Structure formats: structure tokens, C-alpha cells
Amino acid sequence: MRPAHSFVVIVAALSLLTCATWSQDKTATALPVSPETQSCLDCHKSVTPGIVEDWLTSLHAKISPAVAIKKPVLQRRISNEAPPEPVLSNVVGCYECHGQNPTKHKDNFDHFGYKINVVVSPQDCRICHPLEVQQYSEGKKAHAVGNLSDNSVYHLLVETIDGMKTVKGTTVTRAPATENTKHETCYACHGTAIEVKGSKTLATSLGDIEVPDLTQWPNQGVGRFNPDGSLGSCTACHPRHSFSIEIARKPFTCSQCHLKPDLPAWDVYRESKHGNIMMSKEHEQIWNSVPWKVGQDFRTPTCATCHNSLVTTPEGEVVVQRNHDFGSRLWVRIFGLIASHPQPKSGNTSIIKNQDGLPLPTTFMGLAASGFLIGADEQARRQEEMKKVCRSCHGSSWADLHFVKLARTNAEADSMVLAATKLMVQGWEKKLADKTNPFDEMLEQKWIKQWLFYANSVRYASAMAGPDYATFEYGWWDLTRNLEEMRDHLERYSAKKK
Amino acid sequence: MRPAHSFVVIVAALSLLTCATWSQDKTATALPVSPETQSCLDCHKSVTPGIVEDWLTSLHAKISPAVAIKKPVLQRRISNEAPPEPVLSNVVGCYECHGQNPTKHKDNFDHFGYKINVVVSPQDCRICHPLEVQQYSEGKKAHAVGNLSDNSVYHLLVETIDGMKTVKGTTVTRAPATENTKHETCYACHGTAIEVKGSKTLATSLGDIEVPDLTQWPNQGVGRFNPDGSLGSCTACHPRHSFSIEIARKPFTCSQCHLKPDLPAWDVYRESKHGNIMMSKEHEQIWNSVPWKVGQDFRTPTCATCHNSLVTTPEGEVVVQRNHDFGSRLWVRIFGLIASHPQPKSGNTSIIKNQDGLPLPTTFMGLAASGFLIGADEQARRQEEMKKVCRSCHGSSWADLHFVKLARTNAEADSMVLAATKLMVQGWEKKLADKTNPFDEMLEQKWIKQWLFYANSVRYASAMAGPDYATFEYGWWDLTRNLEEMRDHLERYSAKKK
């Protein structure tokens, strides 16, 4: 039969009337809009119409917390049973978010008589979503800035890559990385530290207005330092101002940061059978349903399904609970310096100290800093949690063997890194490279590729069954080729030294 | 006019009732479900709800073979005029597939009183789809495992890439590749050899159950060795358990294996005009229609359109017949060691022997093993078959010149490989590399890239008109750059030797 996509236009013509009417009612007062939000809307409808229209599509604009908390527990998207007035009884509009906690916000400013925060933080979202904020704050994402900047090894890697280089003869000198470039690169995803430098005047169509002058803005990195002292940015995944659960559940969201060559989660997913079905059947999956019913709402998982969504059977039995700590169903960490290892106990990984005294979960030779990592029981518990999702659609044996395979692959990838590290150590010993900075010379850069690009790819390819990232696209081909290049480099330069 | 996507919700609200009702009726007995399948459904509805729900969306769940074979010939998706009972009169459910040929299946086991196969094979699908299985079995896909493992050259390439390396001093030693890693890499797409090691006990919510213990499972590689002795996996392209023709027709399916850097069919397609229209108009194409009517059902082709689908004009005249031998419309082979060449006569390519005595379709210098390859007439016939598809939307001159261009490009790409091979031969002659294994040294790895990545990209880019894969993305830029690197390597090392 001919599908309907081309023909729904006919229905739409009729529906349009209804919808247009509804849309007008909404900006008026079909649902209770606070007077403060109404003031915002009156101007911003013209000044930034895109924001207002986007918000109008959000659930925030269509329901008040008072109504939302009366839904059956599994259908709720709100975790505070009793948000205070005036938030409770109005739709969640501009002022309900941008007007929270004004005294804590260094970015608060007087805007036509209202005290407005430029940046909305998890601390503000917490008024309705305390459980989600609590979970999130415990994970690695919330600590993403400090995990980079407070870790001397990672910090050196960032500086080595991002620092401006100047050339004199054949000497290359590196200056410290600028805030600008760090903002564009690592901290674009990890989050910037937004501070208030003072205020500035903007010329607008409504005359000059005085606004806070922010550093490292705009940014929606997952671990952003906010001007109210909180960490993170909910809009990293629930983008402004629709706060769409559909967008957060689709893999494109995660793909913004989790992609090749260093972290090819999106790339592997896309070439996997799961990804292929998602791309083919996206239009038939039901993206806004809460809870998310396996088989009925979706027939292939996305990142969110396996890693954090509340999933139930079609009959409403819980398969896994929602959790905004995205590591909560993960037992092994397949990304990060140098080898795979059990997940860290704390979301703050800069506190780790390994047996070489470095703030890394393993030594360069792969020895795990076990005291800072979860134990076997917790690993088993988390793997079982993940398998519950798998077993919704796959037999037990299928799921079991998949993870046996992953464990073996992690071990093999670790060994291929260890081989490279052994060559690297010889390079350092033979003074072919200077270990003071283990990241800035040609041989070292090849070594970095071995673990950061190729071993990571092989592990992700195994975890999500994307064959090419195991093989020719940053996979075993490159693990092998790169090792040979390192060997050749070592042999050639050693010979020259003699 | 405002399109309808946002508004069909209104219609859906009404339709939901109908559909939900239908859905319940189905798991009950609106259509004839065999008692065996009903038993499966009764448990698996709770145990693996994703599978059951997926199956409910399939045509298998909506029609019995008895009804399906009464459709007009061009509309049929079934090629056996008279499947035996009880398959004939029931919908095609769990038992109809997992209960076939139990004595042939070493993976058959007693499951609550039923004799169940874990793995469904083409031999099982054959009961309703004999023509498709026959065609498939003649092509290269069905032979994908042996074409790799029984070919000494390819086998060595796999071992060289996948073998675990260990380092002592500057010596790198290679161990044989593990089954695990071969399963993750080459054989993930080609298919694994699934064998039954014995049985094992699984703890489930219904108590302990005894199941076959399979090797190299899970896998859906196109040439999988199944426990019933058959080759291939229909679910490689028609994934479980919806067996969707829509999914098989969309390019995402093929993209799982046919992708850069070695086989950039998907990547080239995506950047081509065809791919761009597909991505832009996917929602208006009609993906489930049989036959597939050019212009009316689709306005841009996908992989399936050109390579295997039954295509007719809107008025029902056949343009090309369906064929599950995916090489049946191909005259030239633009992928594979070393140079382009006429398609092989047999899907089993491990039987080829070239003039150097190697099981390759050409020698390293590009000389074709003509006896094993199709002749000029057959090449012309197949090209004409492909052009019929082109001419549905393009003038004759357009189509003709496109393939003239492809032939020239293949020749040029072959020449650029030959240039690299000539450098390689010098490397071997000068003992800068050891030809015993032509795949494991640095110069050899560059040579591999020349044919496996860059020449392939240029040819695919021509075949499907994706400009960047001809140019900067693994194209002429890299053919040229890599040749210069090989030349430089050769000159530098030769000098050192003197």
C-alpha cells in the first residue's frame, strides 16, 4: 500500500485551523501564564521570535507542574512532588526559569524592572526536577570541567594540543593555550567557566540596555561552571527552548560530542544494526512517550535507551529506571587514558591517583588504580542492569555472549596499546623523545593515536557492534599499522643515534 | 502551505483506537496463528517483548502464505507457489521459522516441549522464498566466509591485521588472530562459522533452561556458516523480526558493511545527488510498495534500486527484475585486490588462480585471470541491465557517458595503483621490505592503502558520482600524496643502505 507521507497534507489543511487557533490562545492565556512571563513574551515575541516559538512547542508551555505531578508515577517527567508557587500553578515560562535564585546568580541583572538571570543552571531546573539534577551531579558529566582542568596529565594534553606554536629556525615554541581556543575545543563539550566580568551596554531596537558581560559565553558544555556556582547545563541535551525529550533521545544529540576519532560512539552506533534500523525507521518510532515502551514505542535502541531512559514493557512493567547519571549502567570504562578499566567510583575523576602517582585510572602500563574504581560486585550489578535492556529484544545467550566478546576485545585492545607503550618507553629511554611532556613529539603523537583513537575505536566497535571501526576505520588495521610505524621510527632513529 | 507533520497527531488520536484494537486481536487470533507459535507468543510476549512487537509489525504477522501467493505475480514477495502446511495457512510466526528442518539443525534443542532452532537460516526461509535463496546462494555474499578464509592471500591479510602483536626490544612478534577478534572485524560482515560446542544452562525468570552453546554467536554476516550446513543470513539485510523491505531498501542497511575507507559505497552515495535527494525526500518516498514504481514510489534510487530490486514503470511495465544475487547487474568489479576487473564467474572467488598462481582476480601488476571472469558479452549484457534503471530517469546519452567515464576512471585508478606497485616491487627487490608477507611492513602498508583505500574510493566516486571521494577524501589527493610518500621512503631507505 502507498504510505501516507505525501498525502497528509490534505488532513493538515483542515488541522491547520485548529492548530493556529490553539497557538494564539497559548500566547494569550488558555493555560495560566504568570504575569512576569507574559511581560517577557510581549516583547520577545517580536525581539527573539525563534525562542518564543520554540518554547511554545515545549511541554513547559503546555502544562503546569500542578497538573504534571498528578500523572501516574511512571508517566511523570517531574520529580518534585510540590514545587513552590508561583511555579506550581503556571506553565513553565521565561520567568519561571530565568527568574530563579536571583541572589545566587552573579549574572542576574535588572531587565525592564525584572531580575533576570542570563544563564539558567541545573540549580534552577532543580525546583521541578530534583532527582534528575541529583543523579546528574553525581556523574562524570557534571565534573567534566574539573576532570580536565584539575588533572595535571589531561591539562598538559590540552595545553600541548591547543597552545599556539611559533617557529624560529627549526625550533617550535609553544605558548599557553588561549581561553578562546580552549573554549572552541575541549571545553566546548566539557563546559566553560562562565564568569561575570562586569556589565556592558547593548544597542537594541528598544534603546540601550545594560547586560552582564560574561566570559566564555555562549557555551552549553555538560560540566559548565555556572555563575550561580552550580555545575552542568541541562540544555546540552535538552536544547533551548523546547527542552524536547525527543531530541534528547535521538542519537544526534549525543553525536555532538561523542564522535570519532577519539570517542566514536555515534559513528559506531550509526554503522551498527541498531543505528541502521533507527535511521530507517525513525519516522515510526515514538519519541515522546513516557515511559518508553520497548517494542511498542521503539524497536531499536538509541544512546538514551541503553544508557539512561526509563524503559518499560508494553504492559508497563519496568525494565530499567531512568537515571541521569549516564554511567550508572556502565561497569567498564572503555575510553580514557590508557587502558580499559572498571568505572570510577566518583564522577570527580581528578581525585584518582594511580601507582605511578598520576591522576589516571591506570598506569601507562595498564595497571588499574583499583582503590578509585568500582569493584567486581558493582560491575556485575551494572552489567546485569544493562543486560535487562538487551534481553527485552534478544535472548539471554545472545546478550551474555555479546558482553563476553566485549571483555575479550577490551583485553586485546589493551594489549595492543601495551605493545605501543613498550616501544614508547624505549623511545624515552633512548632519548628519542623527552618524557617531560609525553604528548608533544612525533613518536609520542603516534603513541597517543594508539590508545586515544585506535584502541578506543576497537572497544566502541565491540560494545555497539559496528564492524568497520573494529577493522579499517581506526580499528585493527590502524592498531597494527601504527605499531609498525612506531617500530620503524624507533629503529631508524636509534640507528642514526649510534 | 504548511506541511502536515505536526498535525497528523489529531488524526492519530482517532486511529490509535483502531490500531490498538487490531494489535490485540493479532496476538490473539484475528489471523490464523499456529498453536505452536501461539505458545511461543504466550511466554515471549513478556520475556522478550521487543521481538514480539517487532514481529507484529512484519508482513509475516499480517498475512498467510496461502493468501500471499494469490496476489498478482509482480506484487508477490513469496516465490514458492505451494509451501507445505502448516506454514501455508497460518501467519508466519515464531515456530514457522524456528521450527523448520529440526534434524538438520545442530542448534536444535528441546524448549518446553518444542524442538527449536536458535539460528534461522536461508535453508529455512527457502520454504517460502526459494527463488531468492537460490539467487543469493549463487552470489559472492553467500560465499563471503570462504572467499576470505580459503583464499591464502586474503587470509594472510586478515592474520596480519588482526593478529595480536607483542613487543620485545624493537622486535614485534605476531600471534595468530583470535577467533574473537576475527569475529569483531572481517567476519562481522563476512559471517562467522557458528558451531555447537555442547549445551549450557541459563538461569531465567522461568527457572533454569538448557540451550545450545554456540561459537561465534551472535552474528549476521552475509555468508555465515549456519549450524544446519547452509550459508548466509537473510537477517543481515532484513533484520529481526520485522523482515522489513523498507529497511532493506534504505541505504543505511548496506552502509553497515559497505563503507569507507576500504569500500566507500555508502559514503559516496550519501554525498551524491542521489543520496542527497534520498536524505531530503525520504519521507515522501514509498518504501514498502511491491513492485517498486520508478518516479511514483521513488524519485531517487537507493542501493537496492540499482542493484537488486524489482523496478517497474508507474504503469507496471518491468524495468528490471528482482535478483538477490547482488552482482547480477554488475559487469566490472571495482573492489578487491589490486586492479578493477570483470566480475568473477562464480560467487566462490577462492577458486580463482591468476598467472602468478595466486587466488586473485588479477596479478599484482594488474593482469586479469580472464578464465575465471565473465567475458565481454556478459559484461555488455549486465551493463545494459543497469542502464535500464538509469534510463528511467535520465536520457540515453547521460547514462552512456556516465559509464564511459567510469571505465576511463577505472583505468586511471588502476594505473595509479600500478605506479605504486612498481615502487613496491623495487622495495622488495632492494630488500627494503620482505615479500614473504606483502602486508606487514611500513612500505607495504602504504601500498595497501593505494589500492584498498584510494583507488577504490576513486572508482566508487565515479560509479555513483560522489565528488569528494574522487578528490580530497581518499581520492586523487591521496593517490598522489601516498605515491610520493612511497617514493620518498624508497629513496631515503635505499640511500641509507648504500
Next chain:
Amino acid sequence: MRPAHSFVVIVAALSLLTCATWSQDKTATALPVSPETQSCLDCHKSVTPGIVEDWLTSLHAKISPAVAIKKPVLQRRISNEAPPEPVLSNVVGCYECHGQNPTKHKDNFDHFGYKINVVVSPQDCRICHPLEVQQYSEGKKAHAVGNLSDNSVYHLLVETIDGMKTVKGTTVTRAPATENTKHETCYACHGTAIEVKGSKTLATSLGDIEVPDLTQWPNQGVGRFNPDGSLGSCTACHPRHSFSIEIARKPFTCSQCHLKPDLPAWDVYRESKHGNIMMSKEHEQIWNSVPWKVGQDFRTPTCATCHNSLVTTPEGEVVVQRNHDFGSRLWVRIFGLIASHPQPKSGNTSIIKNQDGLPLPTTFMGLAASGFLIGADEQARRQEEMKKVCRSCHGSSWADLHFVKLARTNAEADSMVLAATKLMVQGWEKKLADKTNPFDEMLEQKWIKQWLFYANSVRYASAMAGPDYATFEYGWWDLTRNLEEMRDHLERYSAKKK
């Protein structure tokens, strides 16, 4: 609520009747079809059904210019107030386009009694769309062929990459690039020079027909030399024969040419928040609406939104006017040899001469050829034009700071290129490479990568906020790594020379 995608089928079943009827009426004469076009349709409906069906979906097939020009100005897609008869009163069919300006078209031929042009050119489209053709002709796209072939530097780069290489000993000799390969590579996007070599006979189902024999055909490059002497190809973005505004507005269209590693506009967009929302919400955006209303029709921009579409507020106030000169809202040029620079004044960039006498917008050391580039006022005006689009959805401060960041990043990327150029210059001075051709040796190829791949990526990543192209995917990681490789190469080879 459950979305409707799965259920609209029910509605479609009804709509199908209506639509099928409409479709038949159309190929008949529901709207006025010229007798010439009707003759075309009578045959081509069978001969090339894909073209006819595609056209039937176009606006060209659904409205006559006489009706189109009566629409309110902002809704018009036609810029000639009075096209001549018979175009005016008929739908725009085969003959209305392929029959224009027959005497100017060297590709005109007698086709069953009609004088038909094979190639439809902007000159032909101009009869209804003069403003668009005028704007287009002023931009760089219309000059894309000459900008490459008439520029001695670019021409040498093309020849160096595309020329066939042959090997004798360790000497690599380069032959001139063939037309065939240039057609497949650079000129696939830039456009080929289509000439009429004579005529040829095609055997068709209707007997032999005589058609023009064209060179470098097929091609839809943006600056194509057409057989009527005009430049460009409207079908590069509005592909045949639906001329869809939806396709042109979707980023897949631009992705055909603007992609990594040299020009990663598409790649950066896809990984940006804008791209992620587009991919997630494509189905809810309204792609055919004219004017395009921010927030209401779309909630995230595509390439077209920012670069050339007519955008209004939901209330119909113009944000930016449509402009088919795609550089009209651009102030800085972040792509092109060597450093970023103000946009050129003329779309014809081959006329530029820099202070080294080369036809490049900057010298190798980055000094701008200011006389040929727009000044500060024009730059400011254009940036303000672009910011109008940003401010539809973002606060002023957000938009301002975004572009401050871009300017800083351009400067840093330029500096990282300059560092590489300084190493390159030493290489030339020390005779480690021969500057006569600055593009063909190993060190030079690394230098090319620094500006053409890595610096471009960093700039695009900043312009459109795609973090990975600033970091590990051709970003700062590669700028740094490649510089170290160049340094190492220089030091090693210098040592050898001593």
C-alpha cells in the same frame, strides 16, 4: 501521546483516491499545459517516467507564472513580473525550459520536429527568475570554473593532484591531468565546460535518433560553462525535475560539495547543535513555506537559512531578504589559500593579484591583497546582516560574542598556518623541496594539509560551533601534530644533507 506516523496510513488510503485522480488530471490538462510540452509528456511518460513523475511533484507543474506573479510579494518565487507568452499562461513544462533561446544553444537539436536544448541553463531560467540569476551571476559560484582554471596557482594544484603519474626507478613522472579525471574531481563541483563536439546516433525503442554529442557531460557543477555561453547550473541545488525548494533548503544539498577534509561545512553543521536539532526535528520543520518564518516554520537553521533564504518573523516582518549570491552575508572568507581574509569584491577571483604577484587573496605569509577585498564598512554591514538571523533566536550578547570568538579563532588558525609556512620556506631555502611546484613533494603536502584541511576545519568549527572539527577531527590536534611532523622532517633531512 503516541505520534501519528504509523497510523496516517489509514488516512492515506482515503487520500489516495483523490491524489491519484489529481495526478491523472495533471498529465491530461487540469492546468494549462502547452501543446509542445504535452507532446513531450506523451512519449517521455513511457520513455523516462522518472523525469515526468518528478516534474509532476514540482511547483512548475502546479501553477502557471500568470497565477504565481499575483501572489503577495513575500510569497512569490518568481521575480519577473511579466514573462512572455506562451510561458506566462501555461504550467512550466518540458518545452518551456528545454525550448528557450534555441539559437543561442549549440546543444539545440531537432527532436521529432521540436527544437530542443539538451542543457537548460540559468539564461533559460532567467525568463521567470531574473533577479535570482542576476544575484547568482555576481557571486563566486557562477565563476567557479574560471576561478580554478584561470588561476595559475589553483590550476597547478589541480594538475599536481590529478595528473597521471608513472614510475621509472624511483622517478615519478606526471602527465597532464585528463579531462575525464578533472571532470570527476574538482570540476564535478566547480562545473565542466560543456561543448558540442558534433552529433551522434542513439538507438532507442523509437528507432535511431540523432542527438548532440557533448563533452564533459553529465555535469551540474555550480559554475558550469553551458553551450549557450552562460555560466552555472540551477539544478546543482534545485535538482531535476522537481526544482524543490525543500531539497535546496536542506543541508544535504550543500553537503554534496562542502565537506571535509578541505571544506567541512556540512560535517561541522551536522555535529553542531543546529545540525543535531535539524536531524532530530526535520519531520516537524516546514520546508516549503515562502517566506520562511523563523520559529514557526523552522526552529533551527540550515545552510540556506543563514546564507541565502528570505527569512521573516511569524508575523511577516522581514529578517533578511533572499539572495542567490551565497557570499552576500559573508564578511570573512575562511576557506581558500592560505589565510582567512575579507571576502573578495568580485565573484571572479582569478583577477586578484597579491603582493607576491600571485592570483591569491593573501600571500603565502598571510598578507591580504586588500585592493581586491571588501573593506571594513562592507564587512561590518554583512556581519550585521548575518547577526539579524542569529538574533531571531539568540540574545544580542550571544550573537556578538560568537563572532568575536570566530575572529579570534581565524587569527589563531592563521598563525598556526604561518608557523607551518615558515618551516616550508626553510625547506625551500635548504633545497629540501623545490618551490617551482610548491605542491608536489612530501613536505609541501604536509604544508598543504595545514591550511587546506586543518586550519579550514578549525575555522568552520568556530563559525558553526562543531567542537570536534576544532579538536581531534582535523582540528588543533592535527595542526599541532602536522607542525611537529614538518619540523621533524626538516630537521632530519637537513641533518642528512650536512
